Amino acid sequence: MTNKYDTLRAIRWDNDQLYLLDQRKLPHDYEEIELNTATDVAWAIKEMVVRGAPAIGITAAYGVVLAARRAYSENPNTWKVFIETELNALMHSRPTAVNLSWALRRMRSVFNHIEGDPEPLLLQEAHNIHQEDIDANYAMGAAGAALLPINCSVLTHCNTGSLATGGYGTALGVIRSGYADGRVVQVFADETRPWFQGARLTAWELMQDKIPVTLLPDSAAATLMRQKKVQWVIVGADRITANGDVANKIGTYSVAVLARQHGVKFMVVAPSSTVDIQLTHGDDIPIEERPAIEVLTAVGQQVAPDHATVWNPSFDVTPAELIDVIVTERGVVEQPNMEKMLSLMGGHAPAAVSA
Amino acid sequence: MTNKYDTLRAIRWDNDQLYLLDQRKLPHDYEEIELNTATDVAWAIKEMVVRGAPAIGITAAYGVVLAARRAYSENPNTWKVFIETELNALMHSRPTAVNLSWALRRMRSVFNHIEGDPEPLLLQEAHNIHQEDIDANYAMGAAGAALLPINCSVLTHCNTGSLATGGYGTALGVIRSGYADGRVVQVFADETRPWFQGARLTAWELMQDKIPVTLLPDSAAATLMRQKKVQWVIVGADRITANGDVANKIGTYSVAVLARQHGVKFMVVAPSSTVDIQLTHGDDIPIEERPAIEVLTAVGQQVAPDHATVWNPSFDVTPAELIDVIVTERGVVEQPNMEKMLSLMGGHAPAAVSA
Numbered sequence: 001m002t003n004k005y006d007t008l009r010a011i012r013w014d015n016d017q018l019y020l021l022d023q024r025k026l027p028h029d030y031e032e033i034e035l036n037t038a039t040d041v042a043w044a045i046k047e048m049v050v051r052g053a054p055a056i057g058i059t060a061a062y063g064v065v066l067a068a069r070r071a072y073s074e075n076p077n078t079w080k081v082f083i084e085t086e087l088n089a090l091m092h093s094r095p096t097a098v099n100l101s102w103a104l105r106r107m108r109s110v111f112n113h114i115e116g117d118p119e120p121l122l123l124q125e126a127h128n129i130h131q132e133d134i135d136a137n138y139a140m141g142a143a144g145a146a147l148l149p150i151n152c153s154v155l156t157h158c159n160t161g162s163l164a165t166g167g168y169g170t171a172l173g174v175i176r177s178g179y180a181d182g183r184v185v186q187v188f189a190d191e192t193r194p195w196f197q198g199a200r201l202t203a204w205e206l207m208q209d210k211i212p213v214t215l216l217p218d219s220a221a222a223t224l225m226r227q228k229k230v231q232w233v234i235v236g237a238d239r240i241t242a243n244g245d246v247a248n249k250i251g252t253y254s255v256a257v258l259a260r261q262h263g264v265k266f267m268v269v270a271p272s273s274t275v276d277i278q279l280t281h282g283d284d285i286p287i288e289e290r291p292a293i294e295v296l297t298a299v300g301q302q303v304a305p306d307h308a309t310v311w312n313p314s315f316d317v318t319p320a321e322l323i324d325v326i327v328t329e330r331g332v333v334e335q336p337n338m339e340k341m342l343s344l345m346g347g348h349a350p351a352a353v354s355a
Numbered sequence: 356m357t358n359k360y361d362t363l364r365a366i367r368w369d370n371d372q373l374y375l376l377d378q379r380k381l382p383h384d385y386e387e388i389e390l391n392t393a394t395d396v397a398w399a400i401k402e403m404v405v406r407g408a409p410a411i412g413i414t415a416a417y418g419v420v421l422a423a424r425r426a427y428s429e430n431p432n433t434w435k436v437f438i439e440t441e442l443n444a445l446m447h448s449r450p451t452a453v454n455l456s457w458a459l460r461r462m463r464s465v466f467n468h469i470e471g472d473p474e475p476l477l478l479q480e481a482h483n484i485h486q487e488d489i490d491a492n493y494a495m496g497a498a499g500a501a502l503l504p505i506n507c508s509v510l511t512h513c514n515t516g517s518l519a520t521g522g523y524g525t526a527l528g529v530i531r532s533g534y535a536d537g538r539v540v541q542v543f544a545d546e547t548r549p550w551f552q553g554a555r556l557t558a559w560e561l562m563q564d565k566i567p568v569t570l571l572p573d574s575a576a577a578t579l580m581r582q583k584k585v586q587w588v589i590v591g592a593d594r595i596t597a598n599g600d601v602a603n604k605i606g607t608y609s610v611a612v613l614a615r616q617h618g619v620k621f622m623v624v625a626p627s628s629t630v631d632i633q634l635t636h637g638d639d640i641p642i643e644e645r646p647a648i649e650v651l652t653a654v655g656q657q658v659a660p661d662h663a664t665v666w667n668p669s670f671d672v673t674p675a676e677l678i679d680v681i682v683t684e685r686g687v688v689e690q691p692n693m694e695k696m697l698s699l700m701g702g703h704a705p706a707a708v709s710a
Contacts, residue, residue: 027660188666191650191658193548193572199650199659207660215650215659216666217548219573219606223671226608251574253581254613261612295546295554295570298653303546304554304570305382305562311543311571316578 008162010055018062020050023163027204038067038086045093052164053238053274054133057099060090061126064107068118080111095286096247096315097238098276103129133166136271136329137173144174144269144327145183153186153230155221158249159201160236170236170269179211187213188230190221194294218251225262233259237270244320244336245282253316260322269327277347282317290314363517365410373417375405378518382559393422393441400448407519408593408629409488412454415445416481419462423473435466450641451602451670452593453631458484488521491626491684492528499529499624499682500538508541508585510576513604514556515591525591525624534566542568543585545576549649573606580617588614592625599675599691600637608671615677624682632702637672645669
């Protein structure tokens with residue numbers, strides 16, 4: 001499946017090597033980093049060379065391939081034991097996006113079927129994960145766009161495009177599909193401090209696609225809504241719990257509260273790999289707090305006084321009751337709640353709830 | 356009146372010259388700029404060498420002294436005519452803070468009493484405006500602090516301290532007074548994109564006073580409230596209309612909506628020079644939109660792609676119904692409305708309303 005609004009790839013496997021586009025340097029420098037070990041992949045995830053929940057999952061899957069390559073070359077008979085240290089490093093590279101553990105679990109499920117060199121089968125599974133994510137994005141793009149009125153202006157937060165996923169994007173996939181069929185005519189992008197994903201990545205992706213985008217400070221979103229300049233907020237997710245609560249980039253909850261107050265609709269777009277039905281409530285999600293330096297500085301320049309105290313939670317939790325619709329590749333859930341989410345996932349209620 | 360929590364002065368008249376602390380360079384460089392003409396003063400206000408509604412008013416008053424000095428030296432008999440060009444430049448240096456036109460009107464009111472060299476009388480009036488602002492800040496500090504419970508944590512937005520006023524501060528004056536008497540124990544400061552007044556100025560002022568301050572991205576304020584980490588929001592104002600609506604730094608309205616949703620109290624602190632009873636509603640206030648470069652960059656470093664479209668409103672309007680109390684040096688107005696504001700100001704309803 002192809003689309004004219006999608007040319008970027010954040011993650012590339014080529015000639016037996018993994019290449020990540022260094023998103024810390026965008027949009028000013030376009031540089032790929034070649035990664036040869038899973039330890040380096042864990043570093044790249046932690047340092048946000050690659051970011052975005054689906055992209056982190058895919059990257060970790062390729063990381064398992066590299067881990068297996070090394071473990072097998074060093075210990076052909078016991079590689080499944082020796083791979084554990086690097087799998088552990090991947091697992092703990094970032095805590096909030098559940099796609100990471102999902103991808104590792106899926107890669108592990110292949111281990112049992114492997115005899116001899118594990119690389120071909122694991123690489124095939126990593127490619128599957130990558131391609132399925134792209135396919136899911138196109139499916140969600142169509143399903144989400146269908147919910148929008150024509151001539152709609154939308155607000156998005158952070159970056160959920162090709163750079164955050166296998167390709168095309170989750171929330172940005174809906175926006176791309178919506179623009180292609182005339183439903184979305186204008187995108188507003190929160191700049192998304194402290195890492196400026198909106199300014200550096202979302203504006204850049206949309207400008208390449210010639211989709212009209214206007215950048216604003218995060219704190220201006222309330223006035224944007226008060227002036228009735230947007231009808232929908234469309235965001236991604238890093239983890240969705242069984243009750244439909246959503247962890248996403250810090251500021252998402254703020255936008256959700258403001259949207260409800262101003263009669264603006266709120267859509268979350270995420271593949272089912274982002275849904276964690278083991279957790280009952282959003283408050284159970286581990287929220288990463290990143291280093292103070294991200295707030296003390298801006299694009300590498302010091303802003304605040306030396307030694308200023310900082311609170312830098314990287315994500316927040318939006319309760320299900322503020323969400324009008326969750327779009328996944330498995331289907332659309334309006335007014336999400338536990339019953340609907342479990343039905344979508346074909347799962348059972350977490351033990352604490354069913355008890 | 357003195358207080359141990361106040362050593363800074365943004366505006367200094369010394370040896371017949373005006374000196375402004377260059378707030379664009381804080382906290383990394385502490386540099387004063389000497390200003391010799393009102394045209395330069397208008398430039399300094401426009402470029403935000405000095406900012407903050409009360410400080411802008413005081414600076415403009417000293418600007419009138421410099422304008423009169425030049426006009427009188429060039430045209431001793433007709434200086435009141437020739438001063439108009441520079442008064443006009445001052446008047447239009449920034450549109451939103453009404454303290455600017457208030458100060459100019461007050462300086463003009465002295466013109467009629469002047470014979471001969473205008474400088475001594477005008478300088479006296481500028482000094483009066485400056486000192487009255489400091490006195491008002493101490494009065495508001497005490498009145499506002501008295502409204503707070505003991506062991507209270509507060510959130511503030513932008514900078515409203517010594518740097519934004521004649522000295523001591525409006526919202527930050529309340530925080531200083533509240534800290535001095537044990538009511539405020541912890542301050543959270545929004546970093547306040549795009550100009551980072553919170554990171555660069557508020558954190559810096561409070562750290563000098565050894566008042567505990569934690570800096571956060573603007574978009575994290577909602578989660579701060581959800582986690583019940585603050586009980587009050589305390590902010591300043593650039594203009595307050597007859598009905599109690601408040602224009603203040605972009606993001607204030609967002610914080611006000613969030614505060615109401617989370618049961619957090621919302622206090623506005625501003626001298627009566629900020630009240631514009633000629634305007635009925637906040638929607639009548641001219642809202643400055645500043646250059647895109649402020650959002651395209653951060654502390655001088657490029658963030659966004661070249662030629663990205665930006666929306667950069669510098670202020671927003673918080674409707675009176677979201678405000679629990681307005682503190683002025685004339686008194687405290689709880690649940691502000693037009694009747695109470697007009698009573699406070701001893702004024703009459705604007706024509707459009709009384710008609």
